[in-house]
Amino acid sequence: xxxxxxxxxxxxxxxxxxxxxxLRLAQGFEGPEDAAETAAxxxxxxxxxxxxxxxxxxxxxKRRFRMQLDDWRDRLGQSLxxxxxxxxxxxxxxxxxxxxTALPVEGWRLVPDVQRPMILPTGVILPHVPRRGSVTVTFLxxxxxxxxxxxxxxxxxxxxxxxxxxxxxxxxxxxxxxPFGVSALIxxxxxxxxxxxxxxxxxx
Numbered sequence: 028x029x030x031x032x033x034x035x036x037x038x039x040x041x042x043x044x045x046x047x048x049x050l051r052l053a054q055g056f057e058g059p060e061d062a063a064e065t066a067a068x069x070x071x072x073x074x075x076x077x078x079x080x081x082x083x084x085x086x087x088x089k090r091r092f093r094m095q096l097d098d099w100r101d102r103l104g105q106s107l108x109x110x111x112x113x114x115x116x117x118x119x120x121x122x123x124x125x126x127x128t129a130l131p132v133e134g135w136r137l138v139p140d141v142q143r144p145m146i147l148p149t150g151v152i153l154p155h156v157p158r159r160g161s162v163t164v165t166f167l168x169x170x171x172x173x174x175x176x177x178x179x180x181x182x183x184x185x186x187x188x189x190x191x192x193x194x195x196x197x198x199x200x201x202x203x204x205x206p207f208g209v210s211a212l213i214x215x216x217x218x219x220x221x222x223x224x225x226x227x228x229x230x231x
Contacts, residue, residue, distance in 0.1 A: 029095040030108060033165075036088040041072045042174045042186065049186050050193060068189070071196075075188035079181060082205070083216040085110055085141075087177045087185070089169030096162050102152040104138075104145045105164075112137060112144040113167040123159035130154060137166075184212040 046068050076087055086092075086109050099105050115137045118130040135153065138145045146153070146164065156162050170176045177185075188209050 028108070031093045031095075032090065033093055034090040036073070036076065036090060037172075038069060040088050040173055041069050041076075042182070043068045043072065045174075045182075046072060046186055046189050046193075049190055067196075068193070071189040071192040072185065074192055075185045078188060078205075079184055079209075079213060080109075083181070083213050084108065085170075085181065085216050086168040087170055087181060088174070089113060089167060089172050091116070091165065091167055094164045094166070096156075096164075098156045099153050099162065102148070102155075104147045105153060107144045107146065107164070107166065107168075109168045110144050111141050111168065111170060112139060113169060115146060116165045116167065118146070118165075119163045120154060120156055121161045121163070122157045123161070178216075180212045181216060184209045187212070 043065055047064075080086055092109060094108065096105075115135075118135060119127050120130065121127045133149060135146050135148055138147055148154075170178065174182065187206060191206055191209075
């Protein structure tokens with residue numbers, strides 16, 4: 028499976044003011060509210076959002092993704108690796124010889140779910156994917172366009188983690204474990220994700 032993020036969270040949707048306020052309250056942070064500071068805080072927030080999304084499989088701010096599979100994992104229904112899914116824009120099958128066919132929207136339906144959204148066939152099974160072909164699903168996922176639509180516990184986890192990244196800005200962030208408070212906030216959102224695969228095909 029290949030999962031490509033086609034759009035990024037809008038800069039204006041990032042809670043820079045909330046992070047700045049948290050830093051001032053918790054650490055006596057003071058600094059000029061200039062463009063360089065804002066860009067730095069936005070960078071810490073983007074890193075924190077990516078980490079929280081990676082740990083939970085939940086997309087905080089709505090954006091477009093493209094998932095490419097060798098085959099359906101199960102032709103009775105294909106789970107999506109991220110949630111919540113707002114909509115599926117299109118599904119295309121490449122026959123492996125350069126011919127790409129868009130599946131008619133009446134042939135499938137999205138079953139939204141906060142843990143495991145799925146694409147189900149409106150008939151018996153999803154369409155056949157040729158042996159050397161692939162299927163691509165383009166979808167929009169996320170709780171909303173604005174930060175106010177992000178669940179409170181996940182939003183707080185992002186602020187706390189971004190503040191940790193700010194504290195550790197002169198160090199290697201990769202060497203630090205997830206702070207306990209952040210882990211506790213995201214725990215209920217974590218789920219065992221059934222990702223895409225080859226269905227019943229053998230690995231080539």
